[in-house]
Amino acid sequence: DIGDIVRGRDLYRGDNREKTKLEKKLKKIFGIIYGKLDKKDRYQNDGDNYFQLREDWWTENRETVWKAITCGHPGGTYFRRTCSNDQRRTNHNCRCAAGDVPTYFDYVPQYLR
Template structure:
């Protein structure tokens, strides 16, 4: 199973587990094609950025949408976590008051 942080690392090309196994995975090859397509469709905005910068930019712009996609069907008591403002547990849905992503783990470097 992959966590939100793992998905962020994969999107940004930082997944140490896959990279250290050597060679590019099918997923990485597909992501390169996807980001090349995004770059070509947004040349005026993205043409000065490197592929790595485009991946970082895309993640920053879409991480909240990815979070919502991961948790949208985690109803009821399936996704308990501490709340952002108190020492209580969240109910029903996992989110902060501003509906933002309640973690910054996707920006913490991986450790093995």
């Protein structure tokens, strides 16, 4: 869900005022990021939503964000204890043996979860 929020794809069904407030903050944050970019050509068609910039930012920072979330949880128990398809356990760590984060949920469309 956090990836969807960052990328502007969240199917938020809560308080519309909160959604509007969050989206406004994200536009401000990504506006600041955009303002600091040297190369802006890729984003010139984004408008003030910065959808492509948000997508690129998430792609670049996804692993760091998930590491912060999962490693910050005591014992690395935030997600199920298995990694990838081979069912190896994370053994109370916040990373899989290969070093990747133990989730793929941010790439599964929200309505399918």
